[in-house]
Amino acid sequence: MKVYLRKAISMLLTLLAVSFIVFAAFEIIPGDAASSRLGSNATQASVEALRHEMGLDRPFLLRYFSWLGGCFRGNLGTSYSYHMPVAGMILEKIPITVTLTILSMLLTMAVSVPLALLSAKYANSRLDRAVYAGNQFLMAVPSFFLGILMTWVFGMVLRWFKPGGYVSYKKDFGAFLGYLILPSVAIAIPKCAMSVKLLRSAILSEANRDYVRTAYSRGLSTMEVLYRHVLKNALMPLITFWGMAVADMIAGSIVVEQVFNIPGLGRILLTSIANRDYPVVEAVILLIAAVVLLMNLLVDLLYRRIDPRLRAE
């Protein structure tokens, strides 16, 4: 219990540090919300007046702590460019990015585990070498390029879907899911390639362990040995990678969202940075940081679940 309390406190401190760094970054980069709203033709005096009106002329630390105080009272502030409460804006985007991440993760898991098992079972066969070559290639191709390629092939040549025809989840959840399939494939492919590579080599190194020989001595078939004994032990490095992958998908699907015209968290983050709309940027970044921290915690818990030796303490 004490361990979890310590973890919770350190997570909170991390989030505080992240929020401060983001705030500081906006101090350093040129331009602010007032000048970006008025555009480049505005006079110095009008920018100054707006800055005063928005409270941007107050000292840096004062602004940070007044924003922070608001956060603790559950008020994430108001967007400078959309004039809407930030909390509501973000809440509306979360289901989109989360759905995209879940779909991508499910695809990654469902495809990579059987493929790695096959590849390991027939190590150095033609199949294994083909998977290896495919993996090397797909790991090197960025998601957004795959996205562009898929939009062209499936959207424009085959006409299986309408490029840019995003449907809101509020309007038609089925159509929304359908539209997200291709983007999630684009996100999943490089992750999947990496997962196959990691799991295959973990399986092959586990396969030389003594307990595997014991399992064979009991009359198990190769597939039974792999599924019942090796897989669980070989899953550890993969779980670490998957934890990172989820965090990466929440934060890093920006470009894929852009390619497929999906109004998710990535999109709102990009426009808000351009508008120097720091309440929104702060909220999105904090959300991403929280996801990263939570994923680390989850990976930790899964480790304990899988390996009884870690449960000892």
Place this chain on the structure above:
Amino acid sequence: MLLECKDFGIEFHDHDRPERAVEGVSFSLDAGEILGIVGESGSGKSLTALAIAGLLPRKKLKKEGEILFDGQDVLRMDRKALRELQGDEICMIFQEPMTALNPTMRIGLQVEEALRIHHREMDAAARRERALSCLADVELPDPEQVYESYPHQLSGGMRQRVMIAAAMVGGPQLLIADEPTTALDVTVQAQIIKLLQKINRKEKVAILFISHDLSLIRQISHRVLVMQNGRLVEQGEVEEIFEHPCKDYTKQLLSAIPRVEL
């Protein structure tokens, strides 16, 4: 005759030149007998054991001669027929009890695994009952608790007992023990030897006991094979070999045993 090894040999083909690891080994083992194989490391004793258990790698290696178990040739059997024997009729325990068990699987499931494969008619409750009685047979205190434990919670001696319980669970005819006590303390060694002798008497299981330790071999075996450089040097009744060795190599081995004069 339970096991008959006729002119058995192994040649490795994983380097430029073929390498002979075992050559012209012939012996037999009766049901219920304890046969010891003694030899230095590299004498081919463990390879012979692995071959009988059907655990030799399938590639880059040539097997010669025959190993007949109940009249069937283990070396040329198809994999499926071999798996029918493994864990049911032929079982094996290994040198390293610390690593021979799966670290992420509860002891109970590992002990009853052979039943899952070979006795599909048994339900979970029946398997558990059989596993618990095997754990009790190998003299583990509190079998219920051991059943729920993970390997890292047990000592080396306890793990080797668990390995023996897992091997005996299907009631095999042959138990191959490859240096089963080498990694253990001397006191634990003696306990494991006693346990193997008791199991041999009670369950009528034949034991192929492999060791480099002459005093252990003398203590447990009915008959002994002496191996050197992949060949059989000498074989015979245990007292005969130890009291009247014929071959020079056996004499040298025996003279290397430190004696404590009282």
